[in-house]
Amino acid sequence: MTFRSLVIRDLVLATRIGGGGAMAVGFFVVAAALYPLGIGPELVLLRRIAPGILWVSALLSCLLSLDRMFQADEEDGTLDLLMLSSFSPSALVLTKVFSHWLTTGLPLIIATPYVAMTFNLGYETMLTLMLSMLLGTPALSLVGAVGAALTVGVRRGGMLLSLLLLPLYIPVLIFGAGSVEATLFGIGPAAHLIVLLALLLGSLALCPYAAAAALMQHVRS
Amino acid sequence: MRLEGRGLACVRGERQLFSGVNFTLSAGGMIFLNGANGSGKSSFLRLMAGLLRPADGMLLLDDNVVADDWQSLQSQLLYIGHQDPVKPAFSAAENLVFWMGLAGRNIEYKRGRGGGLVTDGTHDALAALEIAGLADIPSRLLSAGQKRRLNLARLVAIPRPLWLLDEPSVSLDASGERLLAALIARHRESGGLVIMASHTDFGVNPSLHLHFG
Numbered sequence: 001m002t003f004r005s006l007v008i009r010d011l012v013l014a015t016r017i018g019g020g021g022a023m024a025v026g027f028f029v030v031a032a033a034l035y036p037l038g039i040g041p042e043l044v045l046l047r048r049i050a051p052g053i054l055w056v057s058a059l060l061s062c063l064l065s066l067d068r069m070f071q072a073d074e075e076d077g078t079l080d081l082l083m084l085s086s087f088s089p090s091a092l093v094l095t096k097v098f099s100h101w102l103t104t105g106l107p108l109i110i111a112t113p114y115v116a117m118t119f120n121l122g123y124e125t126m127l128t129l130m131l132s133m134l135l136g137t138p139a140l141s142l143v144g145a146v147g148a149a150l151t152v153g154v155r156r157g158g159m160l161l162s163l164l165l166l167p168l169y170i171p172v173l174i175f176g177a178g179s180v181e182a183t184l185f186g187i188g189p190a191a192h193l194i195v196l197l198a199l200l201l202g203s204l205a206l207c208p209y210a211a212a213a214a215l216m217q218h219v220r221s
Numbered sequence: 222m223r224l225e226g227r228g229l230a231c232v233r234g235e236r237q238l239f240s241g242v243n244f245t246l247s248a249g250g251m252i253f254l255n256g257a258n259g260s261g262k263s264s265f266l267r268l269m270a271g272l273l274r275p276a277d278g279m280l281l282l283d284d285n286v287v288a289d290d291w292q293s294l295q296s297q298l299l300y301i302g303h304q305d306p307v308k309p310a311f312s313a314a315e316n317l318v319f320w321m322g323l324a325g326r327n328i329e330y331k332r333g334r335g336g337g338l339v340t341d342g343t344h345d346a347l348a349a350l351e352i353a354g355l356a357d358i359p360s361r362l363l364s365a366g367q368k369r370r371l372n373l374a375r376l377v378a379i380p381r382p383l384w385l386l387d388e389p390s391v392s393l394d395a396s397g398e399r400l401l402a403a404l405i406a407r408h409r410e411s412g413g414l415v416i417m418a419s420h421t422d423f424g425v426n427p428s429l430h431l432h433f434g
Binding site for chain 2: 220
């Protein structure tokens with residue numbers, strides 16, 4: 001079995017059970033749309049707070065789908081089979097992260113232009129937002145995998161998972177929202193995007209091993 | 222294939238479940254594990270599979286110490302735990318296809334009659350457990366016994382010399398138990414090894430009893 005077939009399996013399961021990426025997008029759109037409804041049609045204010053709101057909504061949408069990353073397989077014993085297969089645990093984590101990103105991060109990026117419109121964001125700002133999410137959401141999935149692996153044996157561990165992960169998500173939030181603000185103010189987003197890229201590469205290097213260690217610890221305890 | 226345990230001990234949490242377990246299992250042999258609930262039978266099987274590591278002692282596969290190379294042991298064993306890793310959203314055949322792929326079988330995916338995925342060998346394996354008619358049915362509709370049969374179909378679909386069976390007869394009916402006993406007998410005739418934990422011996426004829434607790 002290859003990396004590809006494991007990802008396809010996760011995607012088929014996600015599609016048959018949870019409607020694939022539709023849930024994450026639905027949550028993102030609804031959560032982001034609450035702010036304009038609550039604040040009222042103040043275009044200048046909305047434009048000013050849009051970067052933060054959109055990034056927080058994306059972050060929450062990603063977080064809410066994380067607790068099932070390994071738990072579904074742990075509950076029915078599939079995790080034992082995965083650990084007994086010739087896959088290395090960190091490669092296994094990478095397949096899970098990739099499927100998670102395909103079913104949450106990617107749909108969010110595709111939905112972004114539509115949400116950006118409700119916040120009166122211009123074309124250039126919207127492009128920066130999409131680019132920052134393209135760099136930021138994979139990092140969210142990678143860091144999230146560590147949290148999901150650590151809480152794999154905890155039933156109803158969603159709250160614990162949020163407590164663990166939200167502090168770790170702060171850098172991505174700061175530089176993600178920062179890049180959009182920088183574009184709004186005409187400074188240019190390059191510096192923020194480079195830091196986002198660094199965060200992505202750093203988490204790509206560390207998180208698969210950390211999550212694999214947490215999974216091994218769980219299986220062997 | 223020859224499997225030998227010397228002075229094996231298992232600690233879980235702060236509790237020692239067993240210690241000083243010795244055994245030798247050679248081609249065609251079968252170990253039957255019995256003992257009270259919580260006495261360490263499942264842990265012993267997980268230890269054989271490398272899912273737990275022994276606190277003491279060592280395991281030898283064909284006279285090589287396994288601690289240096291769990292992967293070569295794991296590529297030769299089939300572990301059936303007390304859970305059925307059946308995905309409700311997959312059809313019975315699709316679950317089997319996934320397990321075969323995980324076990325490293327080179328798989329050519331095909332479309333079954335019901336539209337789901339099948340591959341060479343899925344039909345035969347399901348037929349061996351007399352559930353061929355359920356191949357295209359979503360697994361969420363299967364009963365506990367049918368799920369167990371589906372899980373046991375791995376024994377046929379994935380040829381491995383060492384079988385580790387944890388309460389394999391749970392939720393099987395009488396005919397299911399007979400099928401399983403026949404599978405085990407056939408496996409041993411062809412030189413396979415079996416380690417099984419169970420509360421009932423449903424007509425199997427073990428070569429060694431290990432009592433826990």
